[in-house]
Every structure is written in C-alpha cells, then in structure tokens.
Amino acid sequence: MNVHILIPLIVAGAMVAVIAVASGYPYLQAKLSVIFSGSLVLVLALVQLARELTLKKRQADEPRADQRKPEHHAETVQYGLEFAWLVGFGLMIYLLGFFVAIPLYVFAYMKSHGSRWWASLITGALLPAFCYGIFVLLLEMKLHRGEIFMRWGF
C-alpha cells in the first residue's frame, strides 16, 4: 500500500484509540484537550485519506514524482537493514553500555559498509575517547554502563 494512504489510515486508527482511552479519564481537565485534539486529527486524517484515494484514482497510471520508483524491493530491504542497525545500536547501548557499544557499533557499521579496517578501527576508538573526555571527565556525568555489566556487579 502507498505510504500516502497508509499514513492517514494509521493516524486515524491511532486517534480512535486515543479518544477511547481519554474518554475514560475521570476529570474534564484531563480529557478535554486530548479529546479535542484527537477528534480534530481524526477528521483531518479522514479528509487526507479521502484526498489521497481520489488522487490515486485520478493518477492510477501516473506514479507520483516524489516517489523513488525503481528498485522498490531493494529499497525496502535497505530500509529494513538500516532499521536493524538503528535499533540494534540502541539495544547494544542498553545491554553493554555506551563505552562498549559505541566502538563496537562504529567499527562494525563502517567495516560492513565498505570502510577499510584501519579507518573503522581508528574511528571506533577515537569517538568513545572523545565522548569519555567530554561527558565523563569534563562534565562528570554518569553514563549507562550496560545491563549485563551492572548485573555482573561492574
């Protein structure tokens, strides 16, 4: 399904849920803004959906100019892969902490995307050193040490 149709559809669904949840709040002060904004977004999403559907009918044979047409499948795979990197890095930070996750991620990402091993290694080493210098030494902040290490008592 087209992203231009999917977005208002998802938003409309989400707003129905938002309004349903907010209706159960005990005080008017708590529910008024949510129900008002939710209803407005719901109406707007339905208007947008109707516009997209009529537009799609009219332009059934003409693909939209702002969409990248070729290699649609390859693009989806690429989105999936980059999404995995994005989420994976977040998970690595949660499990291993910043100062293990950052060098691992930087090295792995750069190496797998075609960088030379020494460039990946140097960037992977310099970036956490820079972050450590600023956040820990200079600003005396306590950064997350990682669930695994904390459970082991480090």
Add this chain to the structure above:
Amino acid sequence: MLESLEAFVQGFLNYADLFRFGFLMLGVLVGIFIGVVPALGGIVAMSLLLPLVFGMDKIAALSMLVAIHAISGTGDNITSILMGLPGSGPAAITLLDGFPMTRKGEPGKALGAMMCADTMGALLGVGLAFVMIPIVRPLVMSFGNSELFFLILMGLSFLAILSKESPVKGLMAGFTGIILSLVGLQHSTGVDRFAFGKDFLLGGLDIVPVILGLFAGAEMFQMAVFKETIVPGGVVKAGKELRRQFFAGVKEVFQHKWLWFRSCVLGYVMGLIPGIGSEVAVWVSYGQAKQTSKHPELFGTGCIEGIIAPESTNNAKEGASLLTTLCLGLPSGVAMAILLGALLLQGVIPGPSILTTDLELTFTLIWGLALANIIGAVLCFYIIGYLNLTWLTTLPPRVLVPTILSVVYLGSYTTDNQIAAIGVTIVFSIIGLVMKRGGYSRAAMVLGFILGRFFEGYFFLALQTMGPLFFLRPASLGIIVIIISLYIYRPIQSFMQRRRGRSALEEIAGEEP
C-alpha cells in the same frame, strides 16, 4: 536620565578591566564548545559552573554565565545548519532552512546570516533595554494567564502555515504534536495520560530526544538508506569561497533589515513576558516571517528569511529576559532562573530596587550579553572560515551515520539520564522519516509539541482565575487582533495587488485609441 546614561556608559567600561573581560571570554569559549554538543546547552554549563560563582568578583562571575547563555545557542546552530543536528528547540527552527542551504552548497551564507542576525539582535536588545527600563514594569504586569494563553494560541495559529505541501497535513502533524505533549501526569488533576505507569513517561516526553529523533535521526536514517552525503554533489566551498559566502549571508541580513527589525521587536516584547521561553518566541517569529514574506513557498527549502527572523528574535529576546530577571526578579526560562540563583549567591537582590541600587550592574550584564555575541560571532567566523568545519558535510554516510548516531543517542540519554530516552529517539527517527517521505511537516509537529502543554495549562489557569470571559481583557483583545490581522494580511495584500493590476489594465485600455 543622566544617571541612567552614566550607568549605561560605566556598564560598558567595566569590561575594560582585563580580569572581567577574561571571564567574559571564558564564558564565550565554554558556550561555543558546549553548544555544539547536542543536549548540552547553556543550561547544563551554567548549572555546572554555578557553584564557582560564590566568592568570585560579582561582575566577572555573572558576565561569564551571561556569555555562556548567549553563545551556547550559536554553537548549537552551527551543528544544526551544517549537519542537521539540533540540540534544542530554537536550534530546530534554524535547521528548517539552514540545513537545506547547506545541502544546496551554501553553508557559509546560512552561517553568516545566522551569526549576523544573532549579533545584531543582541545589540538592538541592548539599545532597547535603555529605552524600556521605565516602562518594563507596567508592561510586564499587564500580562496574565489570559494573555499568555493567547500568545501561545498565536504560535499555534502558524501550524497550518508551516506545511509546505498542504495545510491539512500541517494541522494533522501539529495537533498530533499537541497530543504527544500531553503524555504524562496532568498537572492539576494528577491523571496519568498515556504514560501507562511508566516512570520515564510520567514527567512527559522530553523535547531533546524528540527533536533529535525527528530531525537528526531521520536524516541519518535516510542518508544511510540512500547512501547520500549531506551535500549530495560534494559542492561545499572551502577557504576564500566559504568566507565570501559568509559575508553574503551577512549582507542578506542588511537587505532584509525590516524583517530583522520586526523580528527583534517581537523577540524583545516576548522576552519581557515571564513564562514565554525561546521555543515559543522563535516559532512565532518564523510564522510571522513566512506569513508576511513575498515567497512563503520557499520557507523550509533553504530560505534566508527563515534563518534571519528566528535568530534575530532569539537574541533580542535575551536582552529583555535579562531585564525582567534583574528588574522584577521574574525569570523567563531555566537559564534566567539559574542566573537569578547566581545573583542571590552574589548578594544581589533582584527586583525594582535594582534600578536604584545596582543600575550599573544591570547595564554591565546587558552589555556583557552584547559583547559576548560580538566576540562569539568573530570567533565562530574564524573557526568556520579558517578551520573549515564544513568538511564534515562531505564525509561519506558510512562514517557520518555511526558518528552522528552515537552523539544523538548520547545527547538523548544525557537530558534525563534515562536509557528510555534512546528508545524515544529511535521511535521519533522512524516517525520523522515517514513524515518526510509522506510530505508531513516535522516543524509543525515540533511546534505543536512545544506549545501543547503551555496551551492547556494557561487555558485552565485563565479560566480558573479570570472566568469564562477571560478573553475580554484589553491586552488579550490586542493579541486577538494581532492573530486575526496576521491571517487577513495575505488575502488583503493579494486583493490589493489584483485591484492595482486591474486598474492599471483599465488605464492602459483607456489610453488606447
């Protein structure tokens, strides 16, 4: 009057003392450095240095804090313009047109306009401070919850304008932003709204992880998928060319002098009102610039006016905020609250009496704000023009994506020391990418998100304290008139143009035999 003039001059001369000037410089350097790191704005630096203030020379200590606050925003804007990496709400708005200008190969012009508008805004703030001192008290006191509510409404009225493609999409994004801002405990009733009992959501979503996700995260995601560099053609100009661009940007500010002046006055007035932070002022300024521009369709695509207006407003606002903090003891935001703490630590009691007992200090700090901006602009010019930071924009995505993503996640985490903030950034990176692909305005969502909670809060406060007819107060009616005139300005302008065109055609037709 003569006394005020004497204090005004003496305030400037206080910086002839090398010790005090040195601390002002230190503040500028710390401000630039801390500003470029996402989420580590001036507030973090000011709070870290606050304990050092005790026992120091009064003027040196307070000048250092003022300089940090004044310059951290400039540092933040540099990464916003060059890399699409905003660390705060005001920097996100500079990104809207600054980052597209970098992508078009004009980073120097964007930076030049930003710094010139910043500096000149601060200088006008100093000038206005001198004029405004006698009327600041009655003006501030005329603003109550009702007026604050309508000011927020004025900001929200720009939601539809912010969307390039369609007002429906702009409103959708904006009101979704308002709903997102309502997540957490409702202040007056204590009802848990969409937090589902989770601690990190009870206080509401923090602005920094949301902005970092919507803009920086989404850009990195797209860059990684399409293997694009920040400047796709690799056309970043270096050295002399970059400096030429920088001065072209400075020239643009002078060419848009009325926009600059209007934005400064707007910023100054909004800065006088306690409770209106930079976030609100810059969005209102951006909205008015777009609404009154001859080519509003260019906003968001790299339009110089989209940089000049919010930057002028932001810095002119600081002069006014400083004045209300000092003269009335009413801080306009967190940074000014920290400064208020520093004043108390130094034994200075802020309030109307400061105008008689410490008028010189008031002007010294206002001058400090202006001087810090001038020094900051010169330093940034040398850093950008000679060290050529723009080479960062030519790095390939395989280097840029992991590097920036690491900084983005760190920035998100350090706002609240919550690992869940990284999750919020990831979610908003995906939302940002989907919105970008679907042509939905991320700026409208941020505007709704920033103003949503204020909107609800001030509405109920106005209703409780002033009753259902709260909008009938003179100042409120004044703001309502401004909102309406902002909306009818364009239709009237196009009507007049059509009429002028028609009468010109009739004249030509009449002259023909």
